[in-house]
Amino acid sequence: MIAVADKLCQYFQFPFVRHAMAVGVLIALSSSFLGVTLVLKRFSFIGDGLSHVAFGAMSIATALSLSSQFMLVLPATVICAVLLLRTGQNTRIQGDAAIAMISVGALAIGYMLMSLFSKSSNLAGDVCSALFGSVTILTLTQAEVWLCAVLSTLSISVFLLFYHKIFAVAFDEDFSTATGVDAKKYNLLLAIIISVVVVLAMNLVGALLISALVIFPALSAMSLFKSFKSVTICSVLVSVVCAALGILVSIITNTPVGSTIAAMDIAGYAVFSVAGAIVKR
C-alpha cells in the first residue's frame, strides 16, 4: 500500500501527469453533464457516431499534414452533429440509421486515408491510439491542456445556463415548441456542445470509448435516482470519481488510460444497478 502511494507521489511530481489528471477530470465532468440528456433523448450512440467522424476528420488532417488538427476536427464534428440531430425529425433516414451510416462511413474513409497518406512507420499504432486513446493524454502540450480546460468549462457553463430549457425540451419537445420555447435552437446548442465534448474526450479515452464516458455514468445515476436534478448531479460525481480512479489505476498498473476509465465506469454501473435493485425491493 505504501509502495503504491510512493509510486503515485513520484508520478505526480511530473507536470504532465498532473495535467493528465486535470484534463481527465474536466472531460469526465463535461461529458457526464450531457450523458443524461443524450440517453433520455435516445441518442446514446451519437457519441460513438461523432467520435468516428472526429477520427475520420483527424485522418484527413493527418493526410493533409495540418499542423493543428483541432481546427479541422472540431468544425467537421460540429457539422455532423447538427446534421444528425436534425434527422431526428421527419426525414426518410431514421436517427439510428443515420448515425450508423455516418459513423461507419467516417471510420472506413478515415482508416483508408490514414493507410494511404500516413508517413509514420507505425500505422497500426497510430490508428490504435486514435481509437483507444492509449498514452496520448500523457503527452499533451501546455496549450492543449489550456484549450481543453477552456472548452470544457465553456460547455459546462452553457449546460448550466440552459439547464431548465434543456430539461424541458428533452422531456417534451412538442410542448416546448407549442408554448414558445424554441426547441430547435436548444437541439442545435446541444449538438454543438456534444461535438466539443467528443473532440475533447478523444484525447482522453479515444474515439471508441467516448460512449462509455457518456452513457455509463448517466445509466448508473438513473438506476438509483428519480429526479432530473439528482440524476444529473449523481452522474457527474460518478463520472469524475471513475475518471480519477481510472487514471490512478492506469498509472500504477501500466494499463491504457482510456480502457481503464471505461472499465471503472462499467464497475460503477454494476454497483449502482445492484444498489438500485436492492432499493426497489
Next chain:
Amino acid sequence: MAQLACQDLYIGYEGKTVISGLSFSVEAGSYLCIIGDNGSGKSTLMKTLLGLKTPLSGQVLSGEGLKPNEIGYLPQQTLVQKDFPASVREVVRSGCLNKSGLNPFYTKAQKQAADENMERLGISALAKRCYRELSGGQQQRVLLARALCATGQILLLDEPAAGLDPMMSDEMYELIAELNGSGTTIIMVSHDISASLKYASHILHLGNQKALFCGTKDGYLSSEAGRDYTKKAGYMR
C-alpha cells in the same frame, strides 16, 4: 374577434392534402371538440393550431390579447417520458419556461404559479414523486398542471383520456369541464363521442378532407352528419 380562428386552411403532408378549405373560429370560454375517424386529420389540425406544422395555405389567427406562445397543450404521452427520471415539480415548473426569456433560473412568481396549479389539480402531495411511477390519471394531471403554467387562457388537449380506465377518464373529463367553467377555453381532440357530446359547447366534425359539421352541439345533434355519426357510434341521448 374570436380568440383563435382559422381562415381557409389547407393542411397535409408532402403535397397530400388532408383537410382543405377549413374555416372556423373559437370564442373565449367555449369548449370545442374535434371529432372524426382515424386519418381524418384531427391530430394534424391540432399540430397546425399549435404552430408545430405550417399549413399548406391559409392561416391560424389569434386574437383577444392571446399571444402565439400562450397556448397550453396537453400532448399524448411519448415513449421518452415512460422512463424519464423527473420529479412532478420539475415537470410542472417546466411549463413556466415560455415566460423565462434568457433567465437561467425560475423566478419566485413562476415557482408560486407552479405550486398553485399543482394545488388546483390536487397533486401537491405528489410534488416530490417521480413522474414515471405515477398512475396514468395522475400523470395526466401533472401534464395538465404544466399546461396551465404556460397559460390559463386556452388549452389544447389531444385525447386526454387515452389509456385511462373508465373511472379515471370520467374524472379527467370532469376536471377539464371545471377548468372550462372557470374561464379557460378548451379545444379537445377525442375519439370518445359520448364524452365529447356531454361536455362540449361546440363540435367540429372532420371527414372526407373537410369539415362535415362545425357549430354548436345542439346544432350538431340535429344535423345530418351528427345524426349519422352518433348512430354509428351507438350514442344514446
